[in-house]
Amino acid sequence: MAYKDSLNLPQTDFKMKANLSERETNFLEKWEEENLYKKIMDSRKDSEQYLLHDGPPYANGDLHMGHALNKLLKDIVMRFKTLKGYKTPYIPGWDCHGLPIELKVTENVKEEDLTIEEFRKKCRNYAFKYVKKHVKEFKRYGVLGEWEKPYLTLHPNYEANVLEVVKTLAVNGFIYKQKKPVHWCPSCHTALAFSEVEYKEHQSPSIYVKFEDIEDKNTYFVIWTTTPWTIPANYAIALNPHFKYLKLKVNDEYWIVAEKLWEDMAKKIGIEDYEIVDTYTGDELAGKKCQHPLIENRKSKVVLADYVTAEEGTGCVHTAPGHGEDDFYTGLKHDLPIFAPVDDRGRYTEEFEELEGQKVLESNEDVVELLKNVKALINVNKVTHSYPHCERCKNPVIFRATEQWFIDVDKNDLRKNTLKSIKDVKWVPPTSENRITSMVAERPDWCISRQRSWGIPLPFFHCDDCGEDIIDNEKIFNRVIEFVKENGTDAWFVKNENEILGDLNNCPNCGSGNLVKSVNILDVWIDSGSSFKSVVEAWKGIKNKADMYLEGSDQHRGWFQSSILLSNAVNNQAPFNEVITHGFVVDANGKKMSKSIGNVTSPKEIIEKYGADSLRLWVASENYRDDVPVSDEIMKRVTEAYRRIRNTFRFILGNLYDFDPDKNRVKYKNMPELDRYMLYRLKNIVDKSNKAYENYNFHKIYHMVRNFCVKDLSGFYLDGAKSVLYPYREDSIERRSIQTVMWDILKALTKILSPILVYTTEEVWEYLNNIKKEEDSVHLSYWPEIEIETDKEFINRWDKVYEIRGTIQKLLEAKRENGEIGHALDSYVYLFSENDNELKMLQNLKEQIKRANVVSNVYIEKRDDMIQDEYYEDIYISVEKSPDKKCARCWEYSHKVGSFDDYEDLCERCREIVLEKEKK
Ligand SMILES: [Zn+2]
Ligand SMILES: [Zn+2]
Ligand SMILES: [Zn+2]
Structure with a gap:
């Protein structure tokens, strides 16, 4: 029998090469087939709800890195909350009305050549086309949600809810008409809100x-x-x-x-x-x-x-x-x-x-x-x-007085209440509270009318006889809302006043039947700013507040502000408990991406080249509170980190091929101290990751997990583990103990990383399920719990061993460099001290210091005439090339090698194992 065959070498099919693009699409198909999103919702159907309310991107154009950053941050937050046991429905939305689509549609055809019905149909189809396109891409990013039933601001129900908000404003006297100078775009010939001006x-x-x-x-x-x-x-x-x-x-x-x-x-x-x-x-x-x-x-x-x-x-x-x-x-x-x-x-x-x-x-x-x-x-x-x-069109605008409709932001103390409600919200980062505060404090009244066609109509009437504007009559308003719910807003433009109002087509002021409907539309910021009504209230039932809004920092001017103003006007509260803002995606030099500079990277390209998990890891790796850079260089660094993590998974899986957690698990109290210490370090990383997720510091998780794989596992634990896993008896307690620790690490790391590396962790989970059946998908699992008992004394002692190890490694490296030794196993380590307590402690840890350093032996002696290479506190440390012979099976040096007649080239332990195996 070749000695190699008597070793317990790793076995796994888990591939070193990720080949992400292909593997990921397979998982995506599987998830779709099984309806993973629904399964997750069902698994938490009685749990507390956590609602992250999606800010609607505009249904126009291709998705860029900013979209990817935004959607992935949201997905990471929600998946963490799911791990923590919350039910986290996610209803993605799109902003479908407004000028950008009108401009696109009129690129090939003149607006004047179309009826308003035809024109609006073109706009609608254009929006649908892009929603469909975006859905496909967002899914590919690995984002989970109600993709089949998103909210669109052009749905009649959504539109009717927007009109409900406008009704509340009108009835409570917020809306007035005035000839007033507003920003006016002569090219788009419409008034602009202050958020539409740059x-x-x-x-x-x-x-x-x-x-x-x-x-x-x-x-x-x-x-x-x-x-x-x-x-x-x-x-x-x-x-x-x-x-x-x-x-x-x-x-x-x-x-x-x-x-x-x-x-x-x-x-x-x-x-x-x-x-x-x-x-x-x-x-x-x-x-x-x-x-x-x-x-x-x-x-x-x-x-x-x-x-x-x-x-x-x-x-x-x-x-x-x-x-x-x-x-x-x-x-x-x-x-x-x-x-x-x-x-x-x-x-x-x-x-x-x-x-x-x-x-x-x-x-x-x-x-x-x-x-x-x-x-x-x-x-x-x-x-x-x-x-x-x-x-929109980038042309200079003018200030021009026209008759427009406004929301009086000081009416009924709206501005004051809004400023107060800002204080009830947790803003991440905290500086964004100042931004939104000063924007709300300084903003002018809100011009809400637009002289365009693609939007929700301003549901007002004008009496041709007495000149009265009918804006706050509840009966008429309710009739219009019913009408829109049934027919959509297209009908407003097509049907006449009689058809819209029926028996209510009479001026409440003079009784005349000559009411004329408004042909203006609402500012699109009213559409999206009313989503708390159309989406959040609809989903949360009684609680009309989202737990979180998460958008780019430009939304202080835009959606955060329109939402908090409208919600205060209607509900007298902020529509969210927490708001996260992120920066913009820039190139490696901090420059904004632009086609003319040629520094544009698209999420699609990155996924094709590196896979969606690499894109996601990039999102997690950067501090999104600032502008977020991306470049080939950065992606290479991220994929290198990915490789490290993947190799860690592979190594662990390879060494669990004969491990059955139910049968072979070693109890904590029976474990060697080194293994217990490793579990303590694992618990540390679980707790710190939890805290980092709770505080939305994803880049900290990235760095911690990467360091854990590189330093704690590759550098510290796993190398030494090999010297037990391979040569020891399969079911020796030392080997089973390490396997127990590795099993716990595997499960915990897979879960910790599952909000970020959604595909890779699912792949690992399949292998893990072959070892022991857990939840069907890692995305159905719960945050890991590591149960250990430690005391201060233990931790101090082991932190010390960890430090001493650093010194030993330095000495080994020096010997390797000057050619005295090849592998660390070629050497013996000598630890000296004058202190009896210290010596006793070291003596007890001897085997584990040996393992942790992957050396052949450790000698501990009391001496005062020491020749030392290095010292750590009061322990002197020396490393020497072993004077003994090397065992051909385990590669450790021992004075016993060469002392046996039957197996001259084996150490004592290996000889026994080989003899046993031969007997079988
Ligand atoms: Zn313009
Ligand atoms: Zn009248
Ligand atoms: Zn041996």
């Missing part, structure tokens, strides 16, 4: 313009602006009441400019000769009237405003109430017309004849020319500044 660098003209004082001829108030096109809408000049204003003599004219700004202005326009002839406070100048330079019968009123600063300009602020927020309120205060001579497409109307029909954003030079002609222009220059752009 600021980018933009070049504008910068001009100084003179407005002549009507009573004091040849004296001019000098204004400065970067939007010359708004000059025709000027109705006032605002001064700061507390500033000092100079009256300057420049050439033959008199100019009025704030003192603080004059020096700067003079430099900019190159004026050196001037004379200060008088000074005033802003207060003293208020009430004056100036002649508008371009419009003959227009006066521009000099008014006071606190927002006039000394940061730039002249301290005399051009005020066009129809084209600016501050300007608007100044206009209201002084009873000025809210004038905006600009149409939907951003062109001057007949109200400014000189440039009628011209696009205002392209008219700056024309206005400058007009001002030059009437000698009102002092200076023109260019500035590059941060300017609002349309988030």
Whole structure:
């Protein structure tokens, strides 16, 4: 018999090479067939519910790394909660209405060529197409959920619930109509909410313009602006009441400019000769009237405003109430017309004849020319500044007063209550609480009407006879909601008022039958912001609150905010207990991914190349609170970590081929101390992982588990275990004890990693089930419990052995390097001490120190004339090449090798085992 055949060498079919892409799709099919999601829900049907409410991505375009990061973080959270025994339903959703889809649909066909019915059908089909596409990909990521029954904001039931929310707002007086300047996109010809606007660098003209004082001829108030096109809408000049204003003599004219700004202005326009002839406070100048330079019968009123600063300009602020927020309120205060001579497409109307029909954003030079002609222009220059752009079409937007519907965010203390409810929520990371607080504190009223077609209609009517707007009549509202539930919102646009309202088609004010329905639609942020009503309440029954919302940090402006405002207006509470925000995915240099730079990586590519488990491991490995980098380099590092983990699983499985936990399990108290210590370290990693999951610190789990595999297992425990597992008797207590520990490690690690490596842990679980039948799927299992008894003394002692081992390994490495030894088994370790207690302790641990270090023997002696290589506290340590012979079977050195007549090349232990095996 060859000695090799007498060893208990590992046996397993678990493959070293993962071949993830193929293996994963097999599991995916199996899960689909068995309906794993339903099985999990059933297994916890009586448990407490944990609801992570999905923020709906937009049903448009291909999925990018940001989508993958978001969905996978959610999946990891929910799978951990499932392990902890919660029932975690997950209803994914999609935002299906809005401009991006309209823009896509009108790429190939003109909106004007379609009926509204046809147009909306195209939009709907487009949304469905992308939902279908996304579902397939999200499933491939390994995300579990109600993929067959997601929530879509275009479902009639969902739409009806949104209208319920709007009804509550209307009935409680939150909604008002006003002509007010709003961000307006001339390209998309619609109003934009403040969350739909992004600021980018933009070049504008910068001009100084003179407005002549009507009573004091040849004296001019000098204004400065970067939007010359708004000059025709000027109705006032605002001064700061507390500033000092100079009256300057420049050439033959008199100019009025704030003192603080004059020096700067003079430099900019190159004026050196001037004379200060008088000074005033802003207060003293208020009430004056100036002649508008371009419009003959227009006066521009000099008014006071606190927002006039000394940061730039002249301290005399051009005020066009129809084209600016501050300007608007100044206009209201002084009873000025809210004038905006600009149409939907951003062109001057007949109200400014000189440039009628011209696009205002392209008219700056024309206005400058007009001002030059009437000698009102002092200076023109260019500035590059941060300017609002349309988030959808990326074009610059304008501020334009139109009739719009608003939610008054201060009505019924809504803003105050919302700010209060923010404090009841746990924000992760905590800094995001400040972000949402300041955004809610500073936000303007919410413009909720849009002049588009693809959305939920604003369910309002207007009476053609008495002019009344019918917005808060509950009966009419309920009728509309019923109508939408039955027919969907398409019908609103197709059917007439009689068909919608039936016998309620009468003006509640004057009784006339001439009600006209609104053709505006709702801001899509109302759609998604109402999901707490349409999804959460529907699922949770009584509890109308989700446990968690988890989205990118841009949602402080978007979904977190729209949701918390609407929920406060309707339910007087935040819609969530906890909110996690994550950063954006960037390239290795921290740059945003963009097609033009060519640094875009897609989740699809990563899955094809490395498998979904590698994508998931990448998500877990990064601290998502910051921006999250991805690159080939990073993916290589992640797959290397994956390989380490996989090899650990493989090694353990290979050594459990003859282990039956029911029969062979060694009781904790009968285990050698080294094995007990390993279980203690395992318990540590289980507890620390639990805490890290509870705190959503997934990157900590990644690092801990990786270190556990590399340091504790590969480096410390498993190497030494081989020197027992292979040569010892199969059923020796030493070997069975190690197998018991390995079994516990295998089960615990598989479970700990199951929220992250969903495919690989399931693969391991199948092998594990062959050893002992547990739950059908690891995803049906529960968080591991490690039961051990330890005391402080034990842990201290073993922590010490662990440390000493570090020193021994260093010495072994040095000997290996200078060629004195090959394998660690070639050496003996000598431990010396003068301390009797210490010696006794070491003596007891002798065999285990030997095993932990994989050396052939350990000698412990009391000596004071020590020649030591190294020391640890009061223990001196020396490593020597063994002077004895090597056993041909177990490779350990022993002075017994060569002392037996029958087996000259074996050690005592191996000789006995071989003799036994021969007898059989
Ligand atoms: Zn636009
Ligand atoms: Zn009426
Ligand atoms: Zn041997």
